Amino acid sequence: MQRKLGFLFLLIFTFSASFSQSKIEKSETSLKKQKNNASTSTKRSHNLNNDNDSFGEMLVIETFGRLAINIIAYTAYGILVEMPFERDSPSSSAILTKHPYLNSNKGNYSYEWNDYSAVGRTTISSRYVFENTQLNGNHVNVDIRFYNRLALELDYLQLWENNPNFGYQTLAIYTALIKYHRIRTKQFDGWWGLGASYVDGNVDDFGFSLGLGAELFLGKPISIEANYNQTFINNNAINKFTALMNYYNRPFKLSGGYQSLKIGDQIFSTPTIGLSVSF
Known part of the structure; x- marks a missing residue:
């Protein structure tokens, strides 16, 4: 009888321990776990015999x-x-606009220089993300565009989780990308980028990042936008996908949509809403 009770208590303890972490803690643990358990590669030496190689080969x-x-x-x-x-083609020499829909149905680019053209442009945006009443966050992004084709993007994602069972947890991800706007037309803008990310908190490590994005201008003042970013860190990955519908009003942009985050082995599905300004 005592053995059965002991086994039962051990089973309950093991089961409860597996759920003794918040969602943010689990994501941090999965990123760190890959670092600690990274396998070491072995090298094998090979003797190459090139005696039979002819000059012609x-x-x-x-x-x-x-x-x-x-x-x-x-x-x-x-x-x-x-x-x-x-x-x-006209898109090869497309010129950046001060902001979309400034004077017509043109988006980020026009094909002629005029009073609405810009040498460079900076856009600052802040979006609130939330999964439930216990987990939410904020997404701050600074996009600095120059030379019509290039941009520097600085991104900061902060998550907060206040769970009565696990306490208060936070996680911050900082990302910097150099972006090249590959497709530049009046109605469509597509880009790719390379850079790095830093994960704060218990992970405290850097990773290589790549990104893809596009925005389709449907007609004044609406556009739809999709962005994807992946960071490789400690043999694992952080994936961010965002789908937005934008409403432009001169230098301001109101955005709403959906953001999916996969941090390690944890998935965060969050509606998002935010405001941007360009200058």
Whole structure:
């Protein structure tokens, strides 16, 4: 009888311990766990015997190797930067506007320089995110655009969780991206970017980040926008996906939509609403 009671208490303790963390704590633990359990790679030495390689074989390998590298580099440049046939299109020399829908149905770009054009533009936005009454946060973003095609994005995401069972927990993620606006038309703007993120709190580590985004201008004053960001940290990942509908009123933008966060093995599904200003 005593053995059965002891086993029952052990089972209850184990079950309760598995749920003794808040959602933010679980996400931090999953990121740290991958760091601590990272497997070490082993190296094996190989003896290469090149005695049978002829000069002709080496020449063929070198020639085709260089050709393959050139083809890959040319294709990558065309996909990421610009195709040769695009150089004569109006979008190749598209000019940044002071802000969307300033004078017409044009979005972020126009094809001629005028009083509504801009050399650079800064947009500051703040969006409130919330999953439930216990978990919410704020998303602050600064987007600095210059030279029509380039931008620097600084992003700060702060989450708060106040759970009566686990106490008060916080998690902050800082991200910096250098962005290239690949598609630049009057109605559509598409970009990609590379950078780094820092996860504060118990994780306290950096990771490599990449991002993709696009905005479609449906007609004054509405647009729809989607952004995706992924950070690789400690053999795990942080994924952020945001879908927004925007309402423009001169330099201001009111946004509402949905944001999905996957931090380690924890998923946060949050509605979001916010305000932006451009200058």
